[in-house]
Amino acid sequence: xSSAFKPEVTAFCCRYAVYSFAEDMEAxxxxxxxxxxxxxQISCSGRVxxxxxxxxxxxxxxxxxxxxxxxxxxxxxAGSQRAKKRVEYIKDVLSQLGxxxxxxxxxxxxxxxxxxxxxxxxxxxxKVMALGPSPLRGR
Amino acid sequence: xxxxxxxxxxxxxxxxxxxxxxLVLGCKGCVTVCSAGGEREVEILAAIIRMDRKKKGxxxxxxxxxLVRQCDPEYLDLLSDTIGQFDAVLSMACGVGVxxxxxxxxxxxxxxALNTKFYGxxxxxxxxxxxxxxxxxxILDRTGGLCPVARCSKGLFNGPCGGSVNGKCEINPDIPCVxxxxxxxxxDLNQLDKLDEILPAKDWGVSPHGGPRKIVRExxxx
Numbered sequence: 001x002s003s004a005f006k007p008e009v010t011a012f013c014c015r016y017a018v019y020s021f022a023e024d025m026e027a028x029x030x031x032x033x034x035x036x037x038x039x040x041q042i043s044c045s046g047r048v049x050x051x052x053x054x055x056x057x058x059x060x061x062x063x064x065x066x067x068x069x070x071x072x073x074x075x076x077x078a079g080s081q082r083a084k085k086r087v088e089y090i091k092d093v094l095s096q097l098g099x100x101x102x103x104x105x106x107x108x109x110x111x112x113x114x115x116x117x118x119x120x121x122x123x124x125x126x127k128v129m130a131l132g133p134s135p136l137r138g139r
Numbered sequence: 140x141x142x143x144x145x146x147x148x149x150x151x152x153x154x155x156x157x158x159x160x161x162l163v164l165g166c167k168g169c170v171t172v173c174s175a176g177g178e179r180e181v182e183i184l185a186a187i188i189r190m191d192r193k194k195k196g197x198x199x200x201x202x203x204x205x206l207v208r209q210c211d212p213e214y215l216d217l218l219s220d221t222i223g224q225f226d227a228v229l230s231m232a233c234g235v236g237v238x239x240x241x242x243x244x245x246x247x248x249x250x251x252a253l254n255t256k257f258y259g260x261x262x263x264x265x266x267x268x269x270x271x272x273x274x275x276x277x278i279l280d281r282t283g284g285l286c287p288v289a290r291c292s293k294g295l296f297n298g299p300c301g302g303s304v305n306g307k308c309e310i311n312p313d314i315p316c317v318x319x320x321x322x323x324x325x326x327d328l329n330q331l332d333k334l335d336e337i338l339p340a341k342d343w344g345v346s347p348h349g350g351p352r353k354i355v356r357e358x359x360x361x
Contacts, residue, residue, distance in 0.1 A: 051179070054186040058193065096148035097191050139193040 007128040008137075009037045010056045011121065013067040014045040016075040021114040033118050034125045045069070046079025053090050053104060060137040063128035064090075065105040067120065073110075080108055100131050140169035140260075141233045142267045143176060143253040145184070151229070152191050154250050158226040159198060161188065163252070164218075164240075165205030166232035173267055176231030176253050178205040184231065184252060209236025215243045222247050258289075275345030275352065281333055283324035288341075290317035296338040 013022060021028060022039055029035070042048055045068030056064045066087055068080025084106045091101035105127070107120045145151075155161055163185045171177030185201045192199040202225070206214040209232035222228065227248035230237045234255040241249045257269040272289040278296075279286060288294055292310035299318035302309025306319040325331050343349065 049179075051182045051186060054183060054190070058186050058190050093148065093187055097152075097187070097194060099190075099194065136190060136193045139196060 005129065005133055007036050007062045007125050007133075008060065009063040009065070009121075009124055009128055010061045011037055011039050011065050011067060011124070012045065012048045012052070012056075013039055013041055013117075014069055014075070014080065015041040015043055017045075017067060017069050017109055017111050018117060020112040021117070028114075028118070031114065031118060032122070034121050037121045037125060044074075044076045044079040045083035046074075046076060046081075048083055048086065050086050050089055053086065054093070057090070057094075057103065057134065058136060060134060060139075062131070062134045062137060063103045063105075063124055065107055065120070065124050067107050067109060067117065070108045070110055075111075080106075099135060102127055102131060103134065140172050140258070141235070141255060142173045142257050142259040142269075143170050143233050143255045144173075145175055145180065145231075146252060146254055148187060148191075151184070151252055152188070155188065155227060155229060158248075160200045160202070160224065160226050162202045162204060162218075162222070162225045162228045163188070164209070164228050164230050164232070165203075166207075166209045166230075166236050167205055168208045168210065168232070170231060170233055170253065171205075173261070176233075181205055181231055184229070208232075210239055212239075212243065215240060218244070273347070274341070274343075275349075276342060278338065278341075281336070281338060282321045283328060283330065283333075285317055285321050285324060287317055287321070290314075290320075296341065298334070 018041065022041060025039065045066050048066055053064055066083045068083045069075055071080055071084070074080045087104055087106040090104045094101045094103060105124060109116045109120065163181050165171070165176050165178055165181035167177060174180065181203045185203045188199060188201050206217065208214050209230060222244055225247070227250050228240060229250050229252050230240055231252045233253065234251065237249055237251045240247070258271040258273060259267045259269045262268055269289050271286060274288045287296060292308050292314065293300055295318065299316055303316040303319055306316055308314040308316050322334070325333055345352070
C-alpha cells in the first residue's frame with residue numbers, strides 16, 4: 001500500500017443526530033475530524049437506501065459509513081435499525097464480490113455527541129487506511 | 140403472487156461473464172411486490188454488476204429497464220426495437236417472464252436473475268410463505284380453505300400423518316401441520332362433518348405432472 005494513500009470516505013449521517021455541530025465543517029475539522037471524510041446529511045439514517053450506498057462505493061469511495069441514532073432511541077422509531085440492515089446487505093454484496101465487507105459500517109451515536117462523531121470518523125478512516133484503496137477507485 | 144428471490148451474486152456474475160452489453164430487465168408485477176425484481180432491485184443489481192466489472196477492469200454497459208409485466212406480449216413487444224443491441228437480457232422477472240422473453244425473442248440470449256420459489260403470501264414485511272401449488276383441481280371447499288397440497292409436507296389428502304406433533308410438522312417444526320389447522324378451522328366453523336368424507340385419489344394429470352398446461356377462453360379471444 002502506498003504511504004501516500006489518502007482514504008476517501010463518505011458518511012451518511014442522520015441530521016437529527018448531528019445537526020448541532022455538523023453544519024460547521026471547519027470547526028469540526030479544528031476539533032479533529034479527519035480529512036477525506038465527506039459528510040452527507042440525511043433526514044434519517046433509515047432514509048439511506050441500498051442503491052445510494054452502492055453508488056458511493058461504485059464511484060470509488062474507499063469506505064462508506066452510516067451514522068444513526070442509538071438503536072433503541074431512534075428519533076424515527078426504527079430508522080437506524082433499518083439502516084443497519086441495509087449496511088449488512090452491502091457487506092454481504094461486498095463479500096460476494098470479493099471485496100472487504102469492512103469498507104462499509106454502521107455507527108450509532110447519541111444525539112449531538114460531537115466527540116463520538118469525530119471518534120467514529122477516525123475509527124473508520126483508520127480501518128480504511130489499513131484496507132488500502134478500494135479496488136474500484138479510479139476505474 | 141409468485142414469490143421469487145435473487146440468485147446468489149456469484150451465480151449471476153458467472154452467467155454474464157464476458158458479455159459487454161447487458162439489459163437488466165425488471166418486472167412491475169409479483170416480483171416488485173416481493174422485492175425481488177422490481178425497479179429498485181434492477182438498480183441494485185445493475186450497480187453490483189458494474190462494481191464487479193470495475194474491480195476486474197472489464198468493461199460493461201448495463202442498461203436498466205422495468206416493464207409493467209413480462210408475462211404479457213404487449214409489454215415485451217416494447218423491447219422489439221432495442222433488444223437486438225444487447226449481448227443478453229438478464230431478466231428479473233419470475234420464470235414465466237424469462238420463458239416468455241425467450242419465446243418472443245429467439246435470437247436473444249435471455250438469462251434468469253431470480254430463483255422463482257412459489258405462489259405465496261406476505262406474512263409480514265420480509266416474510267413470504269407458500270399457499271398454493273397450482274395443482275389444477277382446487278379442493279379448498281373441502282378443507283376449510285387451507286391447502287394440503289401446498290401446505291402439507293407430504294401432500295396428504297385425508298388427515299395428518301403420525302408426525303404431527305403439537306400442531307407442528309415432523310419435517311420442519313417451524314411449519315404448522317396444515318391438517319391440524321384444517322381440523323381447528325372446520326371445528327370453529329362447525330363443519331367437522333366435512334372430514335367424514337374421504338377425499339378420493341387426486342387426478343394429478345391436471346397438475347404439472349400432466350405436462351405443460353394451457354387455458355383457451357374462446358369468449359375472450361379476438
